[in-house]
Amino acid sequence: xxxxRVVTFGEIMLRLATPxxxxxxxxxxxxxxxxxxxxxxxxxxxxYGLDARFVTRLPxxxxxxxxxxxxxKYGVDTSEIARGGDRLGIYFxxxxxxxxxxxxxxxxxxxxxxxxQPGMIDWDQALEGAEWFHWTGITPAISxxxxxxxxxxxxxxxxxxxxxxxxxxxxxxxWKWGKSANEVMEELVAGCDVILGNEEDAxxxxxxxxxxxxxTGGKVEGAAYESVGKQLMEKFPRAKKIIITLxxxxxxxxxxxxxxxxxxxxxxxxxxxxITHIVDRVGGGDSFMGGLIYGLLNYPENDQxxxxxxxxxxxxxxxxxxxxxMVTVDEVEKLMSGDASGRVSR
Numbered sequence: 001x002x003x004x005r006v007v008t009f010g011e012i013m014l015r016l017a018t019p020x021x022x023x024x025x026x027x028x029x030x031x032x033x034x035x036x037x038x039x040x041x042x043x044x045x046x047x048y049g050l051d052a053r054f055v056t057r058l059p060x061x062x063x064x065x066x067x068x069x070x071x072x073k074y075g076v077d078t079s080e081i082a083r084g085g086d087r088l089g090i091y092f093x094x095x096x097x098x099x100x101x102x103x104x105x106x107x108x109x110x111x112x113x114x115x116x117q118p119g120m121i122d123w124d125q126a127l128e129g130a131e132w133f134h135w136t137g138i139t140p141a142i143s144x145x146x147x148x149x150x151x152x153x154x155x156x157x158x159x160x161x162x163x164x165x166x167x168x169x170x171x172x173x174x175w176k177w178g179k180s181a182n183e184v185m186e187e188l189v190a191g192c193d194v195i196l197g198n199e200e201d202a203x204x205x206x207x208x209x210x211x212x213x214x215x216t217g218g219k220v221e222g223a224a225y226e227s228v229g230k231q232l233m234e235k236f237p238r239a240k241k242i243i244i245t246l247x248x249x250x251x252x253x254x255x256x257x258x259x260x261x262x263x264x265x266x267x268x269x270x271x272x273x274x275i276t277h278i279v280d281r282v283g284g285g286d287s288f289m290g291g292l293i294y295g296l297l298n299y300p301e302n303d304q305x306x307x308x309x310x311x312x313x314x315x316x317x318x319x320x321x322x323x324x325x326m327v328t329v330d331e332v333e334k335l336m337s338g339d340a341s342g343r344v345s346r
Contacts, residue, residue: 004297005051006132007080009121009153010038010139011113011146012056012067015282015323017093024094024103034070035323036089037136037169040283043324044290044313046075050297053077055126055153057112063088064112074324080126085112093282096252102281106173114143121149123156132293133157136167137205140184141174147184154191165194167289168201181205189236194296196243196289202228206235222246222260222269229262240264241296243307245288245314246272253278257315259288261307268304270311275318287317287325291332312336 016030038054045052054076058064060083067088071078089108096102108114127133133153140147157164166189175181185205189195203209208231210224222244229242241263248256258272291313295306312335317325 003049003051004132005053005130006042006045006134006293006297007053007055007127007130008038008042008134009055009150010036010136011089011108011111011142012036012039012054012058012071013089013091013108013111014063014067015091015093017095021095021097024092024105030092033322034067035283037138037167037286038134039071039076040286040323040325041134041290041293042076043071043074043326044287045294047326048290048294048329050294051077053080053126053130055080055082055121057082057085057116057120059083059085059087059112074326080121082116082120084120085115087111089113095280098251098253101252104173104282108142111142113139113146115145116143116149117145118148118152121153123153127153127156127160127162130157130160130162132163132165132297134165134167134289134293135188137169137181137185137201138171138174140188141171141181143177144179147179147188150188154188158191163194164192165196165289165293166192167285168195168197168205169285170201170204172204182207186235190238192236192239194241194243194292195232195236195239196245196285196292197228198245198247198285199225202232202244206232208232208235222258223267225260226262226267229260229267233262233264241303243292243310245285247284255281255318257284257311257318259307259311261303263303268307270307273311273315275315278318280321281318283323283325284314284317286323288314290325294329308336309333 018027042052042054089111092105094103246258261268291310295309299305
């Protein structure tokens with residue numbers, strides 16, 4: 001039996017994080033790892049045993065090579081990555097604690113992916129044999145060329161009958177190239193079958209908001225998001241499933257975490273987890289998306305189980321340092337079954 005192939009497209013960056021909870025102004029060293037929305041999803045899926053292919057553009061130098069090796073290490077297919085451009089994008093991370101939030105500073109202008117142009121990726125070849133294509137709202141925010149390449153990919157995937165998913169992933173610091181998120185995203189999201197967002201994305205990108213929700217108050221009610229699902233489906237009739245991740249931020253180390261899925265008729269709600277000692281929340285949404293894609297492909301008749309898998313997978317990600325969610329299907333299913341003890345496995 002051949003493995004299900006999922007293709008993701010976006011930017012992988014060098015991540016430079018201060019050790020522990022040091023502030024940028026305190027540190028004299030940075031921990032170097034690699035990560036980025038769609039790359040993180042690909043690593044999750046490879047860990048779950050799927051054929052995960054990541055498409056991007058990397059500089060043809062040693063740093064680009066190191067990023068490539070970080071993906072290969074986890075079994076991600078890098079065969080369709082284009083080489084060229086001047087540099088790998090970087091992001092700096094300062095990890096928050098208690099009432100001090102985390103901070104991200106981007107240094108990704110003129111990166112290899114920011115300089116991508118339509119035609120640089122052979123999408124017919126890159127999507128060969130794929131059942132699923134995933135992109136996020138980060139990619140079209142990077143540059144006009146990245147937005148056009150993303151549009152090419154979605155069009156090619158639609159023509160091949162491949163399921164297309166997006167994570168709306170609004171990043172206000174990135175939309176600097178001349179068009180607003182709303183202007184660009186509408187056309188791209190119109191080609192999607194599965195749409196994921198957090199409790200604020202739909203509002204920030206499409207001005208669609210739920211009634212009576214206060215994310216800063218630490219409590220997020222799932223049922224309020226049925227209206228968001230309905231409004232998104234009205235706007236994007238191709239969409240078959242709308243998923244909202246629900247993060248209640250009690251403080252930087254303690255979050256509640258859940259999600260809802262709207263299929264056009266029914267609202268599914270996942271259990272809520274209390275994550276009380278967060279190790280690293282960067283990549284939390286990506287780990288949710290990786291779990292969701294795995295769940296929807298492997299439990300096609302059971303949206304509740306797919307949603308529960310996604311929430312449990314991303315709950316575990318909060319315990320793992322770095323962008324990548326390095327967990328197995330067995331570990332996720334163990335947590336889904338109610339075993340959150342963290343006992344030693346011997």
